Amino acid sequence: MNGGAMLEVEGLVTFYGRAQILFDLALEVAEGEVLVLMGRNGAGKSTTLKSIMGLVRPAAGSVRFRGRELTGLPPFRIARSGVGYVPEERRIFAELTVEENLEVGRREAPPGKEPWTPSRLYALFPNLAELRRRRADRISGGEQQMLAIARTLMGNPELLLLDEPSEGLAPVIVDQMVAALTGLRQHGVSILLSEQNLHFAGRIAERACIIEKGQIRWRGTMQALLADEEVRRAYLSV
Amino acid sequence: MDPGFFVVQFLNGLATASFLFMASAGLTIVFGVTRIVNFAHGSFYMLGAYLAYTLAGIFMDAAYGAMSFWGAIFLAAVIVGLLGILLELVVLRRIYDAPELFQLLATFAVVLIVQDLVRMTWGGEDLLGPRAPGLKSFVLVAGRRFPEYELAMIFAGPLVLGALWLLFHRTRFGVLVRAATLDREMVGALGVNQALLFTGVLFLGAFLAGLAGALQLPREPANPYMDVNIIVEAFVVTVIGGMGSVTGAFLAALLIGELQAFGILVFPKITLVLAFLVMAVVLIVRPYGLLGRPQAESHGAARAGAGLAAGTPLQRGFWLALLALLLVLPLFADEYSLKLMIELLIFGLFAFSLNFIMGWGGIVSFGHAAYFGLGAYGAALLVHHFAWPMEGALLAAPLVAGTAALVFGALCVRLSGVYLAMLTLAFAQIVYAVAFQWVEFTGGDNGLIGIWPASWAASRTVYYYLTLAVSLAGIGLLWRFLYAPFGYSSRAVRDSAIRADAIGIDPRYQRWLAFTVSGIAAGLGGGLYVFSKGNIDPEVLAIPTSVDALTMVLIGGVETVTGPLAGAALLTLLKDFVMPLTLYWKMVMGVLILGMVLAFPKGLVGILADRLPALQARPAERERPA
Ligand SMILES: Nc1ncnc2c1ncn2[C@@H]1O[C@H](COP(=O)(O)OP(=O)(O)O)[C@@H](O)[C@H]1O
Ligand SMILES: [Mg+2]
Numbered sequence: 090m091n092g093g094a095m096l097e098v099e100g101l102v103t104f105y106g107r108a109q110i111l112f113d114l115a116l117e118v119a120e121g122e123v124l125v126l127m128g129r130n131g132a133g134k135s136t137t138l139k140s141i142m143g144l145v146r147p148a149a150g151s152v153r154f155r156g157r158e159l160t161g162l163p164p165f166r167i168a169r170s171g172v173g174y175v176p177e178e179r180r181i182f183a184e185l186t187v188e189e190n191l192e193v194g195r196r197e198a199p200p201g202k203e204p205w206t207p208s209r210l211y212a213l214f215p216n217l218a219e220l221r222r223r224r225a226d227r228i229s230g231g232e233q234q235m236l237a238i239a240r241t242l243m244g245n246p247e248l249l250l251l252d253e254p255s256e257g258l259a260p261v262i263v264d265q266m267v268a269a270l271t272g273l274r275q276h277g278v279s280i281l282l283s284e285q286n287l288h289f290a291g292r293i294a295e296r297a298c299i300i301e302k303g304q305i306r307w308r309g310t311m312q313a314l315l316a317d318e319e320v321r322r323a324y325l326s327v
Numbered sequence: 328m329d330p331g332f333f334v335v336q337f338l339n340g341l342a343t344a345s346f347l348f349m350a351s352a353g354l355t356i357v358f359g360v361t362r363i364v365n366f367a368h369g370s371f372y373m374l375g376a377y378l379a380y381t382l383a384g385i386f387m388d389a390a391y392g393a394m395s396f397w398g399a400i401f402l403a404a405v406i407v408g409l410l411g412i413l414l415e416l417v418v419l420r421r422i423y424d425a426p427e428l429f430q431l432l433a434t435f436a437v438v439l440i441v442q443d444l445v446r447m448t449w450g451g452e453d454l455l456g457p458r459a460p461g462l463k464s465f466v467l468v469a470g471r472r473f474p475e476y477e478l479a480m481i482f483a484g485p486l487v488l489g490a491l492w493l494l495f496h497r498t499r500f501g502v503l504v505r506a507a508t509l510d511r512e513m514v515g516a517l518g519v520n521q522a523l524l525f526t527g528v529l530f531l532g533a534f535l536a537g538l539a540g541a542l543q544l545p546r547e548p549a550n551p552y553m554d555v556n557i558i559v560e561a562f563v564v565t566v567i568g569g570m571g572s573v574t575g576a577f578l579a580a581l582l583i584g585e586l587q588a589f590g591i592l593v594f595p596k597i598t599l600v601l602a603f604l605v606m607a608v609v610l611i612v613r614p615y616g617l618l619g620r621p622q623a624e625s626h627g628a629a630r631a632g633a634g635l636a637a638g639t640p641l642q643r644g645f646w647l648a649l650l651a652l653l654l655v656l657p658l659f660a661d662e663y664s665l666k667l668m669i670e671l672l673i674f675g676l677f678a679f680s681l682n683f684i685m686g687w688g689g690i691v692s693f694g695h696a697a698y699f700g701l702g703a704y705g706a707a708l709l710v711h712h713f714a715w716p717m718e719g720a721l722l723a724a725p726l727v728a729g730t731a732a733l734v735f736g737a738l739c740v741r742l743s744g745v746y747l748a749m750l751t752l753a754f755a756q757i758v759y760a761v762a763f764q765w766v767e768f769t770g771g772d773n774g775l776i777g778i779w780p781a782s783w784a785a786s787r788t789v790y791y792y793l794t795l796a797v798s799l800a801g802i803g804l805l806w807r808f809l810y811a812p813f814g815y816s817s818r819a820v821r822d823s824a825i826r827a828d829a830i831g832i833d834p835r836y837q838r839w840l841a842f843t844v845s846g847i848a849a850g851l852g853g854g855l856y857v858f859s860k861g862n863i864d865p866e867v868l869a870i871p872t873s874v875d876a877l878t879m880v881l882i883g884g885v886e887t888v889t890g891p892l893a894g895a896a897l898l899t900l901l902k903d904f905v906m907p908l909t910l911y912w913k914m915v916m917g918v919l920i921l922g923m924v925l926a927f928p929k930g931l932v933g934i935l936a937d938r939l940p941a942l943q944a945r946p947a948e949r950e951r952p953a
Contacts, residue, residue: 142516168518180513182506192499193506194517244518 095120095279096141096172096248101150103140103303110136111147111303116281118248123270123280125294125311127287129326133303134283135177138250141281142174143167154248171199173246177253177283179237183226187217190225190236194243202245210239213269231262235269248279255289267292287325291315299324331469336588338468342477344584345484349539350557351564351576352487353532359508359571360528363419364427364745366434369558370441371407371533375540376549377449378403380456383544393460404538411533415526421925423525427745428691432881433924435874438554439917447911451551456544476545483542487535488577494531495573504528508571555870559756563602566749567609569619578617600760603753607738610750614742653795657788665787669794669859671899673852676798678879678891680848683805684841685880690740693748694755695876697735698728698846700868702853704762704769707778707863712768717781717858721797724854725847731758732846733839740838752873759868774864778857794855801851802892808844809888878920 094117103111110133118124126134139145141152143164152159159167168174182190191207198204211218214235220228225236234254241249254270255263270280270293284290290297290311297314299307301324307314314320354368379399386395414437422430462479465472495501503524507514515521540553547553564583568575583602590601615621657665677699684690705727706720715723735754742750762769769775784790857863866872879898883890901919906912 144512144516164512164516165518165520168516174516176513176516180510182509182513184509185502185506189502189505192502193514193519195499196518241517 094118095155096281097151097153098137098141099151099153101137101140101147101152103136103145103147105136105145109303111140111150114150114300114303114305116298116305116308118279118281121274121277121279122296123274123282123294125282125284125290125297126300127284127290127297127314127325128300129285129324132300134300135252136303137300138174138252138281138283141167141250142172144174168244168246169196171245171247172250173241173244173248174250175237175241175252175254177256179233181225181233181236181240184224186222186224187228187236188221190240191243194240196244198245199247204245205242207243210242213242213272214239214265216265231258231265234258234262234266238269242273242278246278248281249273251280251282253283253285255284255286263289285325287315287321331471334469335471335473336592337585338473338477338481340585340588341481341581342584343587344580345480345482346539346543347560347564347584348484348577348580349487349535349542351561351568351580352491352573353535353539354558354561355565355568355571355573355576356491356504356535357528357532358565358745360504360511361419361423361525362745363423363430363434364562364570364748365419365532366431366558367414367437367441368532368536368561369554369556370438371411371536372540372543372557372561373445373549373551373554374410374441375403375407375537376456376544376553377445377454377540378406378537379541379544380449380454380549383457387457396457396460400538400541400544403541404534407537407540408530408534411529411531411536412526414533415529418921418925419525419529420522425924426691427748428685428877428881429924431691431693431748432874432877432920436917436920436924438558439913440921442551442554443911443914443917446551449549453548453550455548458545462545480542480546484577484580487538488573491573500524500527504531559870560602562749562752563606565616566746566753567606567616569613569616570745571620572616572618575616575618600757600764603757603760606753607750607757610742610746610753611738614746616746650799657791662787665791666859667899667903669787669791669855671896672794672798673855673859674875674879674899675892675895676801676855677849677852678876678883678895679802679805680845680852681876682880682883682888682891683808683848684838684845689743690751690838690842691744691748692739692751692842692845692873693877694751694753694873695845695849696868696870696872697751697755697758698732698849699853699856699872699876700755700762700865701731701758702728702850703857703863703867704775704853705850706854707775707857708769710778711775717779717784721851721854721858724857725850728850728853729843729847732843732850736839736842736846740835740842752870755868755870755873759865762865762868769865772865774862776862778863779861780858784858790859794859797851797855801848805844805848806888881920882923 096116096118098114098116101111101114102109114133114137116124116126116137126137128134136145140147140150141159143159143162143166147160150160154167154170154172157170159170159172162170164174182193185193188207191210207221211221216232217235217239220232225233228236238249238251238254251270254266258266267289273280274293280293282290282294294311297307297309297311298305299314299320306324307320309317350372353371354365357363357365357368382399382402383396386399389395418433418437422433425433459476459479462474462476464475466475466478467473493501495505503514503519504527507519507521507524507528511521514524540557543553560583564576564579567582568577568579582605586601586605594601609616613619653668656668660668677695680698681692681695684692702724706724709715709720709723710717735751739747739750739754763771765771779785780790780793784793853867856867875898879894880891881894882897883892883894902912902916905915909915
C-alpha cells in the first residue's frame with residue numbers, strides 16, 4: 090500500500106491542554122478509496138480529523154497528502170491542497186442562505202477536473218435544490234448535513250474528511266446519504282469517514298480502522314470487520 | 328407647544344442618527360469579523376475630517392467646481408481606507424489571537440500616536456471646513472428653517488445601509504464577510520485566506536469611518552478631540568445594536584439620535600448620561616445587544632497564569648530590601664521625588680486592584696477609573712460640602728467606590744469578554760458625565776480645589792509615610808485575598824467557569840465579590856490621590872485614567888502578582904521623564920505601548936520571571952488552551 094497512499098498520517102500526537110488525546114496514531118488512505126475510522130464516543134475520531142485539517146495543532150507526527158507535508162500549515166492552505174473537511178457539528182452558516190453557504194466553499198478546480206457547481210450538487214443532493222434561497226438554519230438536520238458536504242465539495246477536494254455524517258439522521262435520509270456518497274466515489278473523490286454506525290459504514294467503506302483511546306487498535310477490510318464479532322464487541326458498542 | 332418644533336427636533340434626531348450610524352457601521356463590521364474592538368476607528372474618523380479639509384482646500388483652489396467638495400470627501404475616505412489596511416498589516420495581524428486586553432491597548436496606542444500626528448500636521452486649532460455646494464441654504468419645514476445639508480444627511484445613513492446590504496448580499500467578498508462573522512474558523516477550513524479577508528474588512532471599516540468624518544466637516548470643525556468623542560458614541564451604538572450587526576447599529580443609532588434630540592428637552596442636564604443609561608439597560612435586558620448573538624469563546628483576560636509567587640528566601644529578601652529602601656527614602660529624597668513616589672505608590676495600588684480582577688478574576692475592566700475617581704470625588708465632596716476631616720474622608724473613599732462597585736459589579740459580572748469590558752466602560756462614562764455635568768455639586772469641568780491633608784499630615788514626608796502605609800496595607804490585603812480560599816476559587820472561575828461550577832463555586836458570586844473588593848481598593852487609592860494633589864477634576868474619571876491602569880498591568884505582565892507594581896512604577900517614571908522632553912509625549916507613549924504589546928506580551932515581570940528562576944512562580948494547575 091505504501092507509495093500509493095494519497096494521505097499518510099504517522100506518529101500523530103495531539104493534546105487538548107494537558108490531556109493527551111492521540112497517541113502515535115498512524116493511518117493511510119489510498120487513492121480513490123473510502124476508509125472508515127470507527128470507534129466509540131470520545132475515542133478520538135474527531136480529533137484525528139481536526140489534526141489532519143490543521144484545526145488543532147498536533148504536538149508531533151506528520152501528515153502528508155500526495156507526498157506533500159501538511160503538518161503545521163494553516164487550515165486554508167490544507168484545504169487548498171485538496172483536502173475537504175466536513176465537521177461533525179456541520180457548522181453551516183446559519184444566517185446565510187443555502188446558496189450562499191455553497192458560495193463560501195467555492196474554489197477553482199485543479200486543472201483538468203470538472204468543477205462542482207451548485208447545479209451538479211443539487212443533482213447529487215436533490216433535497217437541496219428547492220431550498221437554495223432558504224436560510225440555512227431553517228432547513229432540517231439532514232438537509233443541513235447534506236449542505237455541509239455540498240459546501241465542502243464546492244472547493245473541489247480530492248480527499249474528503251467526513252465526521253460522522255449519519256449522526257442523528259432518520260433512516261430515509263441515511264439512505265439518501267449512502268446514495269450521495271456512493272455517487273461521490275464514482276466521481277473519484279476519496280473519503281476518510283469517521284463513524285460509529287457500523288451498518289452505515291458497511292454500505293460505503295471498503296476498509297476500516299478502529300480507534301480507541303487515541304490509538305489505532307485494529308485495521309482490515311470492511312468484510313473482515315463485519316465477520317469478526319469479537320473485535321466489534323471489544324471496540325465498538327454494538 | 329409648537330408642533331413645528333417637534334418636527335424639526337425629530338429631523339435633527341434623524342440627522343444625528345444618520346451620522347452615528349455611518350460612524351459606527353465600520354466599527355461593528357470590523358468587530359464582527361476580527362473580534363477586535365478597534366479604538367483606532369475614532370482616529371480614522373478624525374483623519375477623514377482633516378484630510379477632507381486639506382483636499383477640499385486644494386481642489387477648490389484648482390476650481391473644479393462642485394465636484395471638488397464631493398471629490399475631496401470621497402478621496403479622503405479612500406485614503407483613510409488605505410490607512411486601515413496599514414493598521415491591519417502592521418498591528419492587528421499580530422494580535423488576532425491575543426487576549427482582549429492586548430487588542431484594546433494596542434488599538435488605543437494607535438489612537439495616541441494618531442492624535443499627535445494630527446497635531447503635528449494640522450495644529451491644535453479647530454479647522455472649519457467648506458460648506459457643501461448646493462446645500463448651503465435652508466428649507467422650510469412646518470414653518471421652521473431646517474438646513475439643507477442636514478436634510479441631505481438624513482438620507483446618507485440609509486443610503487450607506489443600502490449600499491452595505493448590496494455589498495454583503497450581492498458580492499462574494501460580502502458573503503465571505505458575513506460567513507466569517509458567524510464562524511471564521513470554518514471559513515478558513517473551506518480554503519479562504521482569512522488574512523486577505525481581514526485586510527479587506529479593515530479597508531471597508533476605515534473607509535466608512537473616514538467617510539463619516541469627512542461628511543461631518545460642514546457641520547462641525549475638525550478638531551483634535553473628535554476621535555475619542557466619536558469612538559465613545561460609536562461604542563454605545565454598536566454595543567446597543569449588537570456587536571457585529573450592521574442593521575442593529577442602524578436601529579441603535581436611530582434610538583440614540585432621537586433620544587438625544589428629545590432627551591435634551593426633558594433632561595437637559597443629563598444628556599451625556601442618557602446614552603450610557605440606555606446602553607446599560609439594553610445590556611442588562613439583552614446581554615448581546617438588540618440584534619447581536621452570543622460571542623464565540625473569548626480568549627479571556629489572561630492565558631495560562633503563572634501561579635502565585637511562593638515566596639522563596641531570595642524573593643523575601645528582595646521585598647524586605649525594597650521595603651527598607653522605601654522607609655528610609657525621605658532621608659535623602661527631595662520634595663519632588665517624594666511627590667513622585669507618592670504618586671507611584673497610589674498608582675501601584677490602583678494597578679494592583681485592576682490586576683486583581685483581571686489577571687485573577689478574568690474580568691477585563693475598561694472603566695476602572697470609575698472606582699479610583701469615585702474614591703477621590705467621594706473624599707473631596709465630603710471635605711468640600713460637609714467639612715469632613717481628612718481621616719474620615721479617607722475612610723469613606725473606599726466605601727463610596729466599593730458601594731458603586733457592588734452595584735455596577737452586580738450587572739457587569741453577568742457578561743463576559745468584550746461586552747463586559749464595554750459595560751464597565753459605560754459605567755465609567757456615566758460617572759464621568761455626572762461629575763462633568765452636575766456643576767453645582769461637583770464643580771463640573773473645574774472640579775474641586777483646596778482638598779488638603781489634615782495639618783498633622785501636611786508635610787510631604789508625613790504624607791509619604793501615610794501613603795506608604797495605606798497603599799501597602801491595601802496591597803497586602805488584596806494579596807491575602809489571592810492566597811485565601813477566595814483567591815483560589817476566583818482563579819478557578821477565571822480558568823473555567825464550568826469547572827468551577829462543578830466543584831460548587833457560584834462563579835457569578837465570586838466574580839461579583841472580586842469586583843467589589845477591587846473597587847474598594849481602587850477607591851482607597853483615589854482617596855490618597857486627591858489629598859496628595861489638593862484638587863480634583865473629571866479627568867481622573869476619564870478613559871485615559873482607565874487606560875493608564877491597564878497599561879501598568881500590561882507593562883508589568885498580567886500573569887504576575889507583582890507586575891502591576893513594577894508597571895505602575897515604570898509608567899509613572901516614564902511619564903515624568905518623557906513629558907517635559909517633548910510636546911508629543913502621547914506619541915512616545917503610544918509607540919511604547921504598541922511595541923510592548925507586539926514584542927513582549929508577557930510584560931516586564933513576565934520576562935524576568937522567564938529568565939530568572941529565582942523569581943519564577945510555581946506553574947499553575949491549569950490547562951493551556953490548545
Ligand atoms: N475542545 C476540547 N477540549 C478538551 N478536550 C476535548 C476537546 N474536544 C474533545 N475532547 C476530548 O478528547 C477526547 C476525544 O474526543 P473526540 O476526538 O471528539 O472523540 P470522538 O470524535 O471519537 O467522539 C474525548 O475524551 C473528549 O472529551
Ligand atoms: Mg466526534
